[in-house]
Amino acid sequence: MTAPQSKVLAAVLAVMKDVGAIGKTDENKHFGFKFRGIDTVLDRVAPLLRDHGVLTRPELRNLQHFPIGKDGSKVIVTVAYDFTHAESGETWTAVVPGEANDQQDKATSKAMSVAYRTALLQALAIATGERDPHAGPPVGRRLLQLQQQVKMAGAKKGLESFQQLRDDYALWSQGADIEAADEKDLGEYLKHLDPSTHTTVQRTRNGARR
Numbered sequence: 612m613t614a615p616q617s618k619v620l621a622a623v624l625a626v627m628k629d630v631g632a633i634g635k636t637d638e639n640k641h642f643g644f645k646f647r648g649i650d651t652v653l654d655r656v657a658p659l660l661r662d663h664g665v666l667t668r669p670e671l672r673n674l675q676h677f678p679i680g681k682d683g684s685k686v687i688v689t690v691a692y693d694f695t696h697a698e699s700g701e702t703w704t705a706v707v708p709g710e711a712n713d714q715q716d717k718a719t720s721k722a723m724s725v726a727y728r729t730a731l732l733q734a735l736a737i738a739t740g741e742r743d744p745h746a747g748p749p750v751g752r753r754l755l756q757l758q759q760q761v762k763m764a765g766a767k768k769g770l771e772s773f774q775q776l777r778d779d780y781a782l783w784s785q786g787a788d789i790e791a792a793d794e795k796d797l798g799e800y801l802k803h804l805d806p807s808t809h810t811t812v813q814r815t816r817n818g819a820r821r
Contacts, residue, residue, distance in 0.1 A: 619665070626659045630656055631740075633739065666693075669723070674719070686713075692707065692727065705734040707726050709726025754797070765779065
C-alpha cells in the first residue's frame with residue numbers, strides 16, 4: 612500500500628526547485644563582508660511561497676537578552692517556523708537560532724530576522740551560486756586533460772584503481788601526493804608511465820599546441 616503524498620513537502624520541494632541560487636549581494640559596510648540579507652532572500656522566496664500555497668508562521672521558543680555597554684543589548688532567540696500548506700493544512704517545521712546585537716532597541720527584531728533568513732536558506736537549501744572558497748584554485752582544462760591521460764596510461768600499466776595510481780605516484784615522486792600535483796608534475800609522471808607522450812607533453816608546455 613502506497614503512503615499518501617505529503618502536500619506540504621511537495622509544495623516546499625516545488626519552492627526549492629524554483630528558487631535557484633541567491634548570491635551574497637548585500638555588504639556589511641563596517642566589516643566589509645558580503646552576505647544575504649533578509650530582504651534579498653524574501654524578495655526571491657516570498658513570491659514562490661505564495662505561488663505554491665505555502666504559509667510560514669514563527670513561534671518564539673526561547674529568548675535570551677544580554678546588556679551590552681550603556682544602552683546596547685545582545686539577543687539570542689530560538690524560533691520554530693511552521694511551513695504550512697494552505698490547501699491541506701499540513702505543517703512542516705524548522706527550528707533555528709538567531710543572534711543579533713544593537714546599540715538601541717532593535718536587537719530582538721534583528722535576531723528574529725536572522726532566524727527567519729536562516730530558516731529559509733537552510734530549509735530550502737538555497738545555494739549562493741559561488742565556488743567553495745575552501746576548494747582551492749580552479750582546475751584548468753589542461754590539468755584535467757593530464758589527469759585523464761595519467762589515469763589511462765596508468766590503467767595500461769595495470770594501475771587500475773586510483774589507490775594503485777596514488778601509490779605508484781608516491782613511489783615515483785618520493786612521497787608526494789598525486790592529488791596535489793600540478794601540470795608540470797603530472798606531465799613528468801605521464802612521461803614516466805608512457806614515454807611515447809614525451810614529445811606531446813614537451814610541445815604542449817612550449818605552447819605549440821593544447
